[in-house]
Amino acid sequence: MNYEEAKIKFVSTWGSLGSLWGINKAMAQIQALLFISIKPLSMEDIMAELQISRGNTSMNLRQLMDWGIVTKELIPGERKEYFTTEKDVQELTRIIAKERSRREIQPVIKVLNELSSIKDDGTDKTKELIKQTKALHDLTLNADTMINKLVNQKQNWITKSLIKLIK
């Protein structure tokens, strides 16, 4: 397999994977492209490589910046904006985990909290709803705590401990 083939495969795989876990295809492909690029890319570069429109590129770059995965790079003397992505997979994992906690886990915790105000009327079905809501609440809180600890631990000692623990 030569470079071009491998690049296309890498980018498209990352793209379809991304859409699987809630990031759209173009967004994931842009990130993939930047991830294996040895220099910052301009909007033109990205449009040309991925064969997508200017609007699409602009919007998805913005989203990637919102996630904190991609940053603008200003090259002196150049008018165009250039973009790079976080290159360290560990750091990338941390950023993604943090954002997903914020965007997905937090809202669930919020709703589960709201549900705790259900009035216990003594019926079995209400008891079951309360019980299961509570079980889910505990689980979600634990998961979130784990993610946050991981995320706030730059040195990543947890991962190391984990791997040792697990092997």
Add this chain to the structure above:
Amino acid sequence: MNYEEAKIKFVSTWGSLGSLWGINKAMAQIQALLFISIKPLSMEDIMAELQISRGNTSMNLRQLMDWGIVTKELIPGERKEYFTTEKDVQELTRIIAKERSRREIQPVIKVLNELSSIKDDGTDKTKELIKQTKALHDLTLNADTMINKLVNQKQNWITKSLIKLIK
């Protein structure tokens, strides 16, 4: 908040959450409904509660059974089929983690392996692609190992150790 309100909120929240991580809305809602039900439900029950068609209900129940989250329950004397879901959140987590590893992580590992056959032509861009592919490969393997260890450990000592470790 009374029982009906809470039930609706629980089911619809679970539904939208589900769609966020790659399970469709109806599928997630059916699971949610079963999760808080004190007795097995028939297709009719589910259709009525969620206001969805017979076809939709049938297909999504099948998917839930494929995932191993929902099981058929035959009630003696009854012609209809009844359904229940795994009620223990820990066990539910294990099943979901396992399936997601199989469906999502394994295919990525496969592609990353294929990419390892790229020919190193000595250029910087090829070196970068190789390096980043390898980094991702290692990360993915580690993540998958963690998930599998978790999953094969019914007693769930890992979670307990983790929580201790993390606190």
Add this chain to the structure above:
DNA sequence: ATAAACTTTCAATAATTATTGAAAGTTTAA
């Protein structure tokens, strides 16, 4: 102040994904 170089926005459209409902299929009881 003007124009060139560039980016963003957003209504229209395309692509994808979910849902319906009725016909076909299956199982059970008599």
Add this chain to the structure above:
DNA sequence: TTAAACTTTCAATAATTATTGAAAGTTTAT
């Protein structure tokens, strides 16, 4: 074996989500 009770399948349709492209917006150089 027949018919009633039930489930599955799948082509048609609806709903959602992504993408385009051109107009509007912004920045920089002169």
